[in-house]
Amino acid sequence: MGKLDGRTAVITGGASGIGLASARRFAAEGATVVLWDLNAESLALAAKEVENDGGTAHVVEVDVSRRDSVEAAAARTAELAGAVTVLMNNAGILDDYAPILETDEDLWDRIIGVNLTGVYRVTRALLPAMLDAGGGTIVNTCSIAGLVAGGGGTAYTSSKHGVLGLTRQLAFDYGQQGIRVNCICPGAVETGMTKELFAAGEAAVMDSVNSVPAGRYAQPEELANLALFLASEDSSFSHGAAFVADGGWTIR
Ligand SMILES: NC(=O)c1ccc[n+]([C@@H]2O[C@H](COP(=O)([O-])OP(=O)(O)OC[C@H]3O[C@@H](n4cnc5c(N)ncnc54)[C@H](O)[C@@H]3O)[C@@H](O)[C@H]2O)c1
Incomplete structure (x- = not known):
């Protein structure tokens, strides 16, 4: 018995990093996964990875920051895979650590549009069907940047x-x-978002990443395990909570 047998899971930003690792984990536990992401080519590669593990994956091209695109993606998902009962709102983009005086309105709108309004839009589009189905779980990919400054x-x-x-x-x-x-x-997790940053190995960046109690950055699979816990009934009494997996970053 898988922990997500019979469930359909939408994972936004599912073509890379934490989203793809979670999709693979969810599919291995019996979920049919629907990967939502920007680009058809990377979606096809990601779906292949899920299928190579023996899982079932569908793909939907979407820009979570655009309402029309999200509504079309929700309709397409219903056609492909029926009612969604697991949603992982995970798509996100970084702002290169810009302080406010280097944050013009375009950058502000882009980051808020994807990282926050995207979560609002996707949830609004999928929640009614989840309620009709009698319930479900939503896992949002936040960050230590949701708890402290400097992330x-x-x-x-x-x-x-x-x-x-x-x-x-x-x-x-x-x-x-x-x-x-x-x-x-x-x-800090090694993904599409951070790969170049970590590969460049700039002393200031690597010092702050490696000085956490864990002494290293994480691999996406280490976050996928946590996402599975929250998507499944293993976390049946957890509501509205923030689960930190930061190698000890926020205790320093
Ligand atoms: N990597 C880290 O160190 C780290 C740390 C804390 C939180 N996070 C969060 O994890 C989440 C996943 O990021 P990741 O690190 O796996 O990076 P990633 O770049 O590997 O994956 C993010 C995915 O989101 C997709 N995406 C971006 N904008 C989109 C849009 N408008 N519509 C649809 N899809 C879009 C990208 O195409 C990409 O496939 C993000 O929300 C990020 O903020 C990452």
Whole structure:
């Protein structure tokens, strides 16, 4: 018996990094996964990885920051895989640690549009069917930047603090209707978002990454395990909580 047998799971940003690792983990536990991401080519490669493990994957091209695109993706998902009962809101982009005076309105709108408004839009599009199906779980990929300063710049940190607030409010509003909502707060993880940064090996960056108690950055699979816990009934009494997996970043 898999922990997600019979469930359909949408994972935004599912073509790379934490999203793809989680998709593989969810599929290995019996879920049919629907990968939502920007680019058809990377989606096809990601689906192949899930299928090579023996899982079932569908792909949907979407820009989570655009309402029309999200509505079309929700409709396409219903055609492909029926009612969604697991949603992982994971798509996100970084702001290169820009302080406010280097954050023009375009950068602010782009980061908030994907990282925060994207979560709002995708949840609004999929929640009604989840309620009709009798319940489900939502896992939002937040960040240590949702808890403390310095994990990103002005826009990124603001967006992730917003994701934590949205997680709590959703859990508060819908818990008694069978919807459990929680978020994961990763520290530094080697993914598409950070690969170049880590490969460049700049002393200031690597010092702050490696000086955590764990002494290293994480691999996406280490976050996927946490996402599975929250998506499944293993976390049946967790509502609106932030689960930190940061190698000890935030205890320093
Ligand atoms: N890597 C880290 O160190 C780290 C730390 C904390 C939190 N996070 C969060 O983890 C999440 C996943 O990021 P990752 O590190 O796996 O990076 P990643 O770049 O490997 O994956 C992010 C995916 O999101 C997709 N995406 C971006 N904008 C999109 C949009 N508008 N619509 C649809 N898809 C879009 C990208 O195409 C990409 O496939 C993000 O929310 C990020 O903020 C990452």
